[in-house]
Amino acid sequence: MKRENTIEDKHKSKASGTYQNELYQLLYKKKTNYAGRGMGLEDDLNKSNEYYRQMELAYIYKKPTPIKLVKVDYPSKQNHITAVKIKEAYFESPSTTDYNGIYHGKYIDFEAKETKLKTSFPLDNIHPHQLTHLKNITKCGGIGFLIVRFSTLEETFLLMANDLFDYIESKSRKSISYSYFLKKGYKIEESIFPRLDYLKIVDQIIGGA
């Protein structure tokens, strides 16, 4: 199924404060050469989370990108400017995963990434401290996972943190093979509401535990 990327969608996402993320993804896309694909997964997840919130099912948010401020213009009474203007700042690498929240009383935490590759997902897409974070929250009783979209294949998988670490610890490869996602991951079906029903898979896993 094709995702909609209408002007309305873009407009809505800007209105809900993800303009920054769009820009960040654009930048990221430039760096990693994921031509034209940066926004897809993030947008789908934000929309899905919005849907979950409206349905009062889960409260999961994408964390804002951390930024290091260098120069800031404080509001002054003389020129009647009320908003603080950031004049120089830089993106920082996050110390946690991008998404976290609560679902049925359970702590949920995940990182989401896209790759254009068809046979594997390169692990350098994830910061080492994000992996450490996933390990920590899993040990602490949280539900941690990775969502990976193989954009060329138009397939999105959920891989539980434990399976991710099993792979990392048993293999010395710098990427996770597509076949491992087929074997240990859960394919997330795309629909209209929500776009990516990843919590259905969480249900399956919790239910099966």
Added chain:
Amino acid sequence: MKRENTIEDKHKSKASGTYQNELYQLLYKKKTNYAGRGMGLEDDLNKSNEYYRQMELAYIYKKPTPIKLVKVDYPSKQNHITAVKIKEAYFESPSTTDYNGIYHGKYIDFEAKETKLKTSFPLDNIHPHQLTHLKNITKCGGIGFLIVRFSTLEETFLLMANDLFDYIESKSRKSISYSYFLKKGYKIEESIFPRLDYLKIVDQIIGGA
């Protein structure tokens, strides 16, 4: 209910403890003069959360402030600049509380504020959507609360979300009286490790439930 792993136990069990203690004490001596403490509470909470992480007790982080980007300098190959420079941006109001994470498998979520007032805490310190968020996560089974420091009085309280909403719904006032914090809140003791042991209070509340 007692925590199986008290902070003291964790502290003792850390092999690298001595050096860490020295470092912590150094940080303390420098920063526990509460004069002019605009950053006081936030700094204390960040340090406490860092301590909880080191002790492997809880993984709670402050979310970065959301920012709306307006102008960004993209990296260009010509001038060998690799860092993306933000040239114009503005702070946005957050849609959730500032702090969330996991403690003993439980979802934790709170907002922290300081006031110089001695008799009440003005409610306009908290965004309405932050209150909605606290209500939502509480209904969903999360542990939501407010941490308020009366900086002039040098007292810090934890007020559970339910008690906060009881107050808001029964009174039409625009502030919460100090006496309500004395009655329904829990005073957080200040110490060296961690600076503000608010999870000790969470233990008390969970245990007493």
